[in-house]
Amino acid sequence: MLGALGTYALRKNKWLAPIPPIVANTIIVPFVLQYAYRFTDAWRYLALTVFIGEFVMCGVLGMILLFAIEKRNLFIQKFSGNKKTT
Numbered sequence: 001m002l003g004a005l006g007t008y009a010l011r012k013n014k015w016l017a018p019i020p021p022i023v024a025n026t027i028i029v030p031f032v033l034q035y036a037y038r039f040t041d042a043w044r045y046l047a048l049t050v051f052i053g054e055f056v057m058c059g060v061l062g063m064i065l066l067f068a069i070e071k072r073n074l075f076i077q078k079f080s081g082n083k084k085t086t
Contacts, residue, residue, distance in 0.1 A: 002020065002024040002028075003021030004020075022055055022059060025050055025054050026047055026054060030043050030046035033046050
């Protein structure tokens with residue numbers, strides 16, 4: 001929820017949009033994993049691996065998907081006669 005609210009707050013700048021979910025998940029998820037698997041001193045390792053996964057999925061693939069959707073949306077609007085609303 002924190003990542004979604006942060007993304008909503010940064011919606012005007014699409015390059016900053018993936019930062020809130022990356023940061024929120026990098027901080028919160030390692031504590032959950034540490035509690036669930038009963039690791040005592042693994043927070044840094046878990047945070048690093050969660051950060052890498054979030055960066056790849058949200059930061060790289062998410063931006064590729066965003067631009068693909070925007071490109072497709074402009075193509076659809078061009079041929080459907082609808083004007084861009086944003």
